[in-house]
Amino acid sequence: MKIYFAPLQGYTEGIYRKAHHLVYGGIERYYTPFLRMEKGEPRRQDMGRLLSDTNGGVPVSPQVIFNDREELESLVGTAYSYGYRSIDLNMGCPFPPQMKLGRGSALLERPDVLREILPVFGEFDGMEYTLKMRLGVNDTTAWRGVIDILNRMPLRHITVHPRSAKQQYKGELDMAQFEELLKASAHPVIYNGELRTADDIHAITERIPGIAGVMIGRGLLARPSLAAEYAEGEEWDYRKRREHLMRMHEMVYRHNVEKLCGETQTLSHLTPFWDYLEDEIGRKAWKRIRKATTLQKYREAIALI
Numbered sequence: 001m002k003i004y005f006a007p008l009q010g011y012t013e014g015i016y017r018k019a020h021h022l023v024y025g026g027i028e029r030y031y032t033p034f035l036r037m038e039k040g041e042p043r044r045q046d047m048g049r050l051l052s053d054t055n056g057g058v059p060v061s062p063q064v065i066f067n068d069r070e071e072l073e074s075l076v077g078t079a080y081s082y083g084y085r086s087i088d089l090n091m092g093c094p095f096p097p098q099m100k101l102g103r104g105s106a107l108l109e110r111p112d113v114l115r116e117i118l119p120v121f122g123e124f125d126g127m128e129y130t131l132k133m134r135l136g137v138n139d140t141t142a143w144r145g146v147i148d149i150l151n152r153m154p155l156r157h158i159t160v161h162p163r164s165a166k167q168q169y170k171g172e173l174d175m176a177q178f179e180e181l182l183k184a185s186a187h188p189v190i191y192n193g194e195l196r197t198a199d200d201i202h203a204i205t206e207r208i209p210g211i212a213g214v215m216i217g218r219g220l221l222a223r224p225s226l227a228a229e230y231a232e233g234e235e236w237d238y239r240k241r242r243e244h245l246m247r248m249h250e251m252v253y254r255h256n257v258e259k260l261c262g263e264t265q266t267l268s269h270l271t272p273f274w275d276y277l278e279d280e281i282g283r284k285a286w287k288r289i290r291k292a293t294t295l296q297k298y299r300e301a302i303a304l305i
């Protein structure tokens with residue numbers, strides 16, 4: 001079963017993806033956090049991320065969030081001009097500021113826009129598309145109103161997080177609706193949601209054998225070795241996990257210290273690395289890392305692991 005690394009804004013940035021790829025492997029493809037338009041043009045900071053040399057040698061697809069044909073064309077056109085030949089379309093973002101602009105999961109209730117973008121798929125020669133979505137906005141049924149249009153798009157696969165936008169990232173997963181969508185989809189479907197252990201991955205593939213792969217977000221942040229352990233069919237002992245984690249962190253640390261200015265800014269890019277790792281590194285070190293106000297204190301906290 002193929003494993004895809006979910007996009008997580010503020011976490012799976014370029015150096016994180018690269019270091020993860022080099023240290024662990026086991027991931028079919030990484031997706032960037034969403035790239036967007038700002039003041040009528042592709043956001044400069046987002047485009048800088050696309051040009052970053054951290055993307056070299058890593059299987060990565062940019063993800064774009066958009067609200068109409070024009071925004072989509074502009075974002076895809078820019079990624080295309082930078083040499084990218086795969087793009088993921090965001091139809092799942094539940095954040096109100098994006099939804100208010102008609103982007104992300106708001107598109108689940110905008111079939112007119114989805115119809116309007118159909119010609120874009122033929123505009124960029126050799127570009128491949130995937131799409132990431134939820135089941136609905138206020139409940140888990142809006143997908144029914146757009147599945148026929150999605151089926152007309154030339155997509156390599158769709159990734160489905162079986163919740164509504166209203167639920168954000170918590171609460172019950174609607175597996176019944178997920179299975180209905182799987183039946184109705186003309187495209188391969190990737191499952192995404194709450195996979196934390198190799199047993200969880202085995203369980204979902206046994207329960208729903210029709211899925212084409214799984215996408216994992218927080219489970220990989222909390223246990224970066226998860227995909228490698230699943231591929232090897234064997235759990236890693238703590239010593240091995242820690243050794244790999246420290247190697248990955250060293251790469252992320254060095255990159256940030258070299259590229260960023262000022263301790264506060266550097267720390268703000270380093271500490272999220274540990275946000276989901278409390279169980280892995282222990283409460284004492286985890287708390288000290290979060291409290292560190294200087295790089296010296298940060299390094300002392302890391303030494304406790």
Ligand SMILES: Cc1cc2nc3c(=O)[nH]c(=O)nc-3n(C[C@H](O)[C@H](O)[C@H](O)COP(=O)(O)O)c2cc1C
Nearest residue numbers: 006007008009033034161193194195216217218219
């Ligand atoms: C902090 C955070 C940032 C996220 N950023 C994005 C994003 O940029 N694009 C996207 O499609 N999904 C984003 N997601 C959703 C994840 O990709 C994923 O669908 C969600 O976390 C459920 O999967 P999981 O249970 O394996 O974590 C984000 C989720 C979180 C918690």
